[in-house]
Amino acid sequence: MELKWQGYAFDPTPVTEIIARINTVQEQMAALHLDALFLTHKPDIYYFSGTAQDCYLYIEKDQDPVLFVKRYLPRAQQETALKNIEPIESIKDIPKLVEHCFKKHPGTCGLAFDVVPVKDFHFYKRLFKNTHFVDGSSVIEACRQIKSSWEIQQMKKAALVSKQTFGFMEDNIKPEISEMEFCGMFEAYSRTLGHSGKLLNRHYRSEVFPFHLMSGENGGLPGALDSPLCGTGTSNAYPYGAGPRRIQENEPILIDFGTVLNGYHSDESRMFVIGKLPNKAEDASKASIEILYTLLDKMRPGIPMDEIFETAVNVAKKLCLEDQFLGLPNLKSKFIGHGIGLELVENPILAKGRKTLLEPGMVFAIEPKFIFKNEFAAGIESVIHVTENGSEFLSYTENKIFFC
Template sequence: MGTDFHVPAGELCRRQARIQAKLQEKDIDGLLIVQRVDLFYFSGTAQSGFLYMPAEGDPLLMIKKYLPRARRESALLNLTAIGSIRQIPHRIADTYGRLPGTLGLEMDVLPVNYFNKLRNLLGVRDYVDAAPLILATRMIKSDWEIDQMAQTAALSQRTFDYMTTTIRPGLSEIEFTGMYEAFARKWGHGGMLRVRDFLTEGYAWHLLSGTSGGMVGVLDSPASGEGTSAAFPCGAGGRRLAANEPIMIDFSCVLNGYHMDETRMFAIGDMPARAMRACQAAMEIHDAVLEKVRPGVTLGDLFDVSVDRAAALGYADPYLGPPGSKVTFIGHGIGLELVEAPIIARGRDIPLEAGMTLALEPKLVFENEFSAGIEDVFRVTETGYQMVSQVPGKIFIC
């Protein structure tokens, strides 16, 4: 953790080569990267600026603020200061001799007004959505990235260990999440969870105890929980933790920009028998999916395996939410953003590839009663999978 963290030059070069190959394949002359996470991925710095990636040649990093820090953080060779976005077309033309005929932009995240401003300013002939190319590049993680995620996983495990020693009846859900989040922050948790969808807010305090776990709501998730108010109606709320009830803790951890997303079931004293059986069923579904993981198997295949196993275990109704409120996914890619491509969902015919990192989260929701589930992060390998998560795959009775 800290200011000594840098993305190696070789890592940036490999990323550059992969995105440029995709640009050439699609006959896109250049790519202008604006979104903060994409900028960091391809440049190694998250300072305010713009990265122009030509289909061939070295990229150009244009920094509004703050160039000296960007120079310390980024291993790119071409960095320059700009006073405003009006200078972008001139810098590109001066560096490459011309403006691109076709320019790729991150159209999945650019606000309409900002896109129109860039379009009017740049005067490029054609604009295309390059977000799918960026996401496909980021979807395959290098060994260096896996090592970063392993370090985040170690911090997450340390935080779950802390939870087991401090959880107690009488604490409110939000109070306890504040305790373990503060612990994680002390050891490097970045605090800010990065999410790409403009309607989604990342937060680390998704703790649902007892009946809170049976509350469906705003989240595109099996259960939302109570939340702190109608203004933030998801995650932990004011309900007090109690003995002998199921407590689901879905904790998201981030270190040096790389995320982990893990869920474990807790109980103080004893886990009720019905909840225990549901927790064990979720774990069995989780393991059944992992048994099928290997390159070439589609995301939809994994989803179907989970649904079939849930039905075989007698949990078709509560699986992935109560009837009428079910979600159609069981996992998601993860890395520099909490939720990335690809999504393990019904009907997705995208095949698994070595290097993908995914969070697998089968969950059962008994409406107005409780939730049960588990979530782990794994990496697809050439022959199967490798766990990235380090938290023991068990039910914690404290």
């Protein structure tokens, strides 16, 4: 593969990255007896091609992939390291082009069943009449969950934007400003640093937004969000995160901020207070930091994921905070962290009962959090990278309570 890069505005994904990813996914395909993989989900296409233009990626198990571009061809040609690029007027052109390029249609083809709508699935079946489509999600996941050194550097760049934004929060938070107004302020600041604004998520029922601020008793309000914490949100139609409540002095304030830069995400939460933090909230905040560092020490290759979850629960129990940890007693979250990369929440999940072993290159947002019903929320979230011998923070924001 030869890169056709000539002075474009953004840095491309290195050609060596794309080649390595294609080789890895083809090995996975061969192991599962997949003849081909048809990618329609933008983050997956970007991961394996380097472009997120309006296109589709077709990968055979033993031949170079083909990128089918609907629009915009010149940008796709500049951005991708792939050499086989075919312009199309419609997705309906793809079957005949596959037959032209590979002399046949695949017998078995993988689709990302976790994100492909049922309507689209039936449409693809009509396009490839003699092809048996199967779930290719595990093949994609096996590649994407192990981050390369280049990807780690991208995530560190996103972490730097997050650190700078938390510094802006510390300097600009003030009493009587509404939760939503303050979120708008620090999101606008982060955009000046390159934050893309739009966060991506793997599951269609999960809401993603760059900020999640809960002040005072709003932090103690449970709700629909699949998280220990919820907040009021802006309406009954959007009942998550920041709302119209005005921030006050001497109350716990939890701010959760998601960053995306060059496609890669960071996800961090920190506690703030304007003035003095009540003792109960300060103790819970310090407990979350203790759990975070305990998990940092625990996370290393070969450790089962459910062991990380149980370790967190046991520390909360030791600190006599088990009832408030990870949600109210009848609404507890069953995970302590989630994979993160090209999507804010992606596999694998550090969940109760999950026996999958940690591997070098996995990256997780770890979020030990507490909810005190109708009182406040407390917690922290930082990004941790599993290395060859242990783990390390990818987050640059100091793991502390921000006293303002």
